[in-house]
Amino acid sequence: MLRLMCLISAAILFGPSARADEPPIMLPPAAMTLEGARHALERLSFGPRPGEIAEVHDQGVDRWIAAQLSPGAIAESPALTEALTNLPTLADSNAQLYRKEAMLRRDKSDDGKEERQAFAKAVAGDAMTAHFDRALLSNRQLQEVLTNFWFNHFNVFLGKGFDHVWIGNYENEAIRPYVLGKFRLLLEATARHPAMLFYLDNWQNTAPGSRGAKGKEDGLNENYARELMELHTLGVDGGYSQADVTELARILTGWGLRTRPERGPFTMMKREPDFTFAFDPNRHDYGDKRFLGFTIKGQGWQEVEQALAILSAHPATAKHLSFQLAQYFVADQPPPALVDRMARTWVQTGGDLSAVMRTMIESPEFWAPEAIGNKYKTPFEYLVSSLRAAKATPSDPRPLFGQLRQLGQPIYGIETPDGYKQVESAWLNPDSMARRLSFATALGSGRLGKDEISVNEAAIRSTLGQTLLPQTDKALAAADPRLRTALLLGSPDFMYR
Amino acid sequence: MNRRHFLAGSLLLPFGQAGWMARAAEAPAGQRRLVVIFLRGAVDGLSVVVPYGDDDYYGVRRSIALPPPGRDGGVLALDGHFGLHPALAPLLPFWQAGSLGFVQACGSPDPTRSHFDAQLYMENGTPGRGATSDGWLNRLLAELPGPHVPTQALSFGAQMPRILAGPQAVANIPSGAAAEKPLAIDRPGVNDAFARLYGGDDKLSRTFQQSTQSRQQMQADMAGGMMDDKEQIAANNGAPLPDGFPGDAARLARMMRQDPQIRVAFLALGGWDTHVNQGNAQGQLAGRLKPLGEGLSKLVTGLGPAFQDTLIIVMSEFGRTVHENGNGGTDHGHGTVLWLLGGTVVGGKVHGAWPGLAANRLYQQRDLAVTSDFRDVIGPAAIRHLRLPGGAAATLFPNAPNGGGAPVLVRA
Numbered sequence: 001m002l003r004l005m006c007l008i009s010a011a012i013l014f015g016p017s018a019r020a021d022e023p024p025i026m027l028p029p030a031a032m033t034l035e036g037a038r039h040a041l042e043r044l045s046f047g048p049r050p051g052e053i054a055e056v057h058d059q060g061v062d063r064w065i066a067a068q069l070s071p072g073a074i075a076e077s078p079a080l081t082e083a084l085t086n087l088p089t090l091a092d093s094n095a096q097l098y099r100k101e102a103m104l105r106r107d108k109s110d111d112g113k114e115e116r117q118a119f120a121k122a123v124a125g126d127a128m129t130a131h132f133d134r135a136l137l138s139n140r141q142l143q144e145v146l147t148n149f150w151f152n153h154f155n156v157f158l159g160k161g162f163d164h165v166w167i168g169n170y171e172n173e174a175i176r177p178y179v180l181g182k183f184r185l186l187l188e189a190t191a192r193h194p195a196m197l198f199y200l201d202n203w204q205n206t207a208p209g210s211r212g213a214k215g216k217e218d219g220l221n222e223n224y225a226r227e228l229m230e231l232h233t234l235g236v237d238g239g240y241s242q243a244d245v246t247e248l249a250r251i252l253t254g255w256g257l258r259t260r261p262e263r264g265p266f267t268m269m270k271r272e273p274d275f276t277f278a279f280d281p282n283r284h285d286y287g288d289k290r291f292l293g294f295t296i297k298g299q300g301w302q303e304v305e306q307a308l309a310i311l312s313a314h315p316a317t318a319k320h321l322s323f324q325l326a327q328y329f330v331a332d333q334p335p336p337a338l339v340d341r342m343a344r345t346w347v348q349t350g351g352d353l354s355a356v357m358r359t360m361i362e363s364p365e366f367w368a369p370e371a372i373g374n375k376y377k378t379p380f381e382y383l384v385s386s387l388r389a390a391k392a393t394p395s396d397p398r399p400l401f402g403q404l405r406q407l408g409q410p411i412y413g414i415e416t417p418d419g420y421k422q423v424e425s426a427w428l429n430p431d432s433m434a435r436r437l438s439f440a441t442a443l444g445s446g447r448l449g450k451d452e453i454s455v456n457e458a459a460i461r462s463t464l465g466q467t468l469l470p471q472t473d474k475a476l477a478a479a480d481p482r483l484r485t486a487l488l489l490g491s492p493d494f495m496y497r
Numbered sequence: 498m499n500r501r502h503f504l505a506g507s508l509l510l511p512f513g514q515a516g517w518m519a520r521a522a523e524a525p526a527g528q529r530r531l532v533v534i535f536l537r538g539a540v541d542g543l544s545v546v547v548p549y550g551d552d553d554y555y556g557v558r559r560s561i562a563l564p565p566p567g568r569d570g571g572v573l574a575l576d577g578h579f580g581l582h583p584a585l586a587p588l589l590p591f592w593q594a595g596s597l598g599f600v601q602a603c604g605s606p607d608p609t610r611s612h613f614d615a616q617l618y619m620e621n622g623t624p625g626r627g628a629t630s631d632g633w634l635n636r637l638l639a640e641l642p643g644p645h646v647p648t649q650a651l652s653f654g655a656q657m658p659r660i661l662a663g664p665q666a667v668a669n670i671p672s673g674a675a676a677e678k679p680l681a682i683d684r685p686g687v688n689d690a691f692a693r694l695y696g697g698d699d700k701l702s703r704t705f706q707q708s709t710q711s712r713q714q715m716q717a718d719m720a721g722g723m724m725d726d727k728e729q730i731a732a733n734n735g736a737p738l739p740d741g742f743p744g745d746a747a748r749l750a751r752m753m754r755q756d757p758q759i760r761v762a763f764l765a766l767g768g769w770d771t772h773v774n775q776g777n778a779q780g781q782l783a784g785r786l787k788p789l790g791e792g793l794s795k796l797v798t799g800l801g802p803a804f805q806d807t808l809i810i811v812m813s814e815f816g817r818t819v820h821e822n823g824n825g826g827t828d829h830g831h832g833t834v835l836w837l838l839g840g841t842v843v844g845g846k847v848h849g850a851w852p853g854l855a856a857n858r859l860y861q862q863r864d865l866a867v868t869s870d871f872r873d874v875i876g877p878a879a880i881r882h883l884r885l886p887g888g889a890a891a892t893l894f895p896n897a898p899n900g901g902g903a904p905v906l907v908r909a
Contacts, residue, residue, distance in 0.1 A: 201772045204824040216560075216774065219823015223772040226610070226829065236611045242861065245610075379655075406671050408655025415767050416538070418613050421656070428700065429657040430647075430708035431669045437705075438680035441687050471702075475694035483690045490691060492701050 025062040025069075025358065031367045036061050038465045039372050042497040043329055044068055044361075045141030047385030050459035065361055068142035069180060069354055079393065080137035087126040090168060094194050095274035097123060097165040102275075120164055125398060127168025128411045132397045135384045146179035146353075147171065148380070149328055152419035153321075154190040154232060156199040158412035162275065163195050167412050170195035183321070183351035184312040187232065191308060192277045194257055200224035200417065203256035205249060205283075212254070212282030225249035227417045233311040235320030240292060247289045251296060251303045254284035279304075318346035322356060324422075329360060330371055332423040338365040373496045376424035379407035381497060382436055386443055386489050389463040392453045399449035407435050437490040444486030457485045464493050529806050529841075529883045530753060532762045532796070533634060533660065535619075536789075536813040538770035539612060542833030543816065543865065544782055545585070546599045546847060550578035553854035557820045561827070563777045570778030579847045583778050584786040587794035591838060596804075598844040598906060600874050602852050603835040604815055604867035606898070610829035612770070615814035619871060620660035622894045633893045634761055635663030637879060640889040641760055647710040648718075650761040651752065653745050661763055668711030672745050677719050683712060718752040718759075742766055746792035750799025753807070760883075769813065773824040793838060805840030808882040808907060810875060812836075816865050819854055831864035835874055841882050841907040848906055872896075873903035882907045 037057040041048040104116035174193040178186035202224035225248035258278040279301040286298040322342035326334030345359040564571040572580025591597035607624035618624040622633030652669040670676040695705035816833030852866040860866040872894035
């Protein structure tokens with residue numbers, strides 16, 4: 001009889017980090033100006049809305065940032081709350097969604113196929129809509145920017161197997177709650193989520209010849225072990241070898257999903273597989289492992305916890321992820337001294353992501369003139385920031401998802417585990433230029449998908465700070481008044497954040 | 498109004514004439530071209546050109562081996578030792594005609610098993626050196642005789658790949674039929690307004706100007722020949738293509754046939770990272786190979802006579818483990834197969850030294866060894882095919898081990 005052991009959450013090992021006694025944010029004087037307020041909104045939110053630069057300036061840029069670093073205390077936007085209640089599958093559990101999908105898959109008739117496609121479309125559509133609406137409408141903007149960043153870092157793909165039913169839950173339960181906490185918990189949450197276990201195949205990773213091995217589950221699968229080090233933690237130059245990949249794959253054997261029927265010890269009641277997280281001791285390799293110089297005693301799921309702890313605290317992880325954060329928030333080629341200081345904070349605080357963010361935000365590099373307006377927006381950032389600047393809320397954002405696809409950044413749509421690139425060289429090219437300007441032209445003339453909206457040139461202009469580039473001023477002066485808003489949204493000033 | 502008229506009509510409106518636009522209706526004979534197709538995710542080369550004659554092959558692959566020729570689901574016989582995956586049957590005539598060849602056990606000297614580093618090295622052409630910021634295809638463009646027009650190189654996809662990064666102009670279009678839809682920016686009034694905004698010599702302005710010029714040219718290229726293409730008619734009706742690559746391949750062929758100034762094209766296809774349930778004659782990998790074979794066949798047919806002057810290279814960042822893993826799949830490996838297709842190819846032959854699959858012949862006891870450095874295959878072939886000066890080898894691949902000494906697998 002097969003028995004699968006369920007795990008108690010490792011969250012009890014780590015208390016929530018206290019925020020009440022945080023010292024105030026210390027910013028350089030340049031940060032406390034109107035231009036500083038604009039820079040903060042460009043980098044720590046999805047772009048300023050009309051009037052917001054002045055609001056943040058009046059409140060104090062330091063206090064606005066402090067508030068954004070404690071998102072739980074910010075009241076959420078009623079518009080967002082209402083938009084989310086209209087997405088019926090959002091609250092469904094992974095097990096519910098899996099069971100529905102699996103049931104529909106069993107029906108091979110044409111009707112069944114159609115119903116399954118409709119279900120898949122609805123679930124994925126709800127998840128994408130929620131992702132988009134949160135970026136557009138949430139008052140917890142930094143949390144949403146970070147959710148976008150860390151989802152991309154721990155990327156999973158909508159198009160792989162069952163992942164389309166789990167992907168929204170993955171973002172909501174494995175990413176968003178952890179983006180300003182300890183990295184160790186974020187890593188744990190992704191490592192246990194069905195979307196990740198399925199995406200990188202670890203659910204099938206099995207000790208060869210073990211008691212639970214059978215059929216296509218009879219041997220190691222290195223996929224997750226490799227990406228866990230290369231992408232999620234240490235980085236490709238983080239000093240691990242092929243032997244470490246193999247050893248980590250052995251450690252991860254049996255760390256998977258409840259895919260086989262399970263019987264309780266005192267009853268003949270059978271629990272049907274629901275593809276939730278489970279550790280299967282019968283498929284685990286109980287030999288000792290030598291991993292990154294540590295000896296890990298064969299004992300079961302605790303080995304995984306040890307490995308994740310080693311990886312989270314590793315200096316290579318601190319460096320790799322500090323670089324990525326600084327590349328996203330500061331510059332495509334981030335200043336090495338800043339990355340070093342962030343990595344030091346990482347090591348000193350045991351990977352406290354809020355502390356690492358604070359080191360970055362308080363640095364002179366973050367506010368340096370050469371850092372202002374130097375990040376070329378990704379397609380998602382471009383679209384969302386333009387809607388924020390135009391104060392436009394689409395009645396249904398789904399038509400915009402096709403735009404994102406054509407711009408090369410469909411939501412949840414990158415197949416490879418490295419996620420989307422966050423640098424200009426990936427996104428600035430002739431075709432994307434034509435598409436961005438065409439989008440700007442449509443939005444600038446009040447067309448947004450099926451909606452007619454009113455756009456206000458002065459309001460959009462106010463989100464671009466006090467001065468525009470000379471070429472923008474010149475082109476605006478010569479333009480047909482009906483195209484002025486389009487030009488603002490398509491200006492080089494607006495292409496960068 | 499049908500789509501052809503619409504596109505042709507829209508072309509009259511938006512743009513001024515550029516000098517480089519004067520062109521022949523068909524590519525002149527002898528204009529040499531290069532198409533590179535990159536299989537991202539590491540294709541299992543042992544399942545593409547299958548060493549069924551190797552004594553160890555059936556021992557190392559329990560469930561994913563392909564049967565020998567003549568058996569149910571068996572490979573298509575190539576040379577008595579190797580066979581072609583049956584899903585690639587559309588390509589067999591090209592092998593028989595001598596215009597399709599392979600280099601088995603080809604790859605990079607760099608030992609990385611990271612997809613992303615390995616792709617980077619194959620694209621920037623400097624294994625082990627990530628800092629090289631341009632790509633070898635862009636360096637190759639600089640070696641071609643001018644004029645260097647905005648559509649000299651064409652990349653499919655919304656992002657510019659590293660292989661084409663660099664100072665030479667490259668046009669890109671999205672995959673799929675959406676590429677052909679006119680945009681607001683094509684309207685003359687709109688374009689003029691933005692042309693004033695982006696009239697300078699900064700990065701964005703240069704990109705905008707390239708975009709305007711290449712859109713104009715590409716729409717002309719795509720509109721021409723539209724009526725003789727069934728795929729396009731389907732796209733006109735708004736029906737989604739059953740699979741992306743054959744459609745893009747047909748589109749590329751039409752554009753290259755129409756526009757002799759397209760000298761280089763690049764396409765990347767994903768989905769080769771088969772860690773589970775790879776399958777054999779049927780299954781996941783077969784499902785990817787099938788549209789690849791069909792698309793390549795469409796590309797050849799669509800090019801018509803221009804095929805004689807086109808070299809198509811299909812490459813991937815590395816191969817996969819010789820041994821099947823525990824889930825009917827394969828993990829990241831080393832050597833793989835490189836494909837050469839075209840009128841100048843020395844085809845009908847599996848090139849390269851075969852290292853064998855015996856345990857003591859494997860790279861790090863697990864992977865197919867690399868016996869041909871990709872730089873020594875691509876460099877000399879591209880140079881001879883495109884009639885570049887011999888010195889271009891050092892520009893394309895600065896530290897290729899064999900340089901001019903490697904066998905050249907295309908005819909002059």
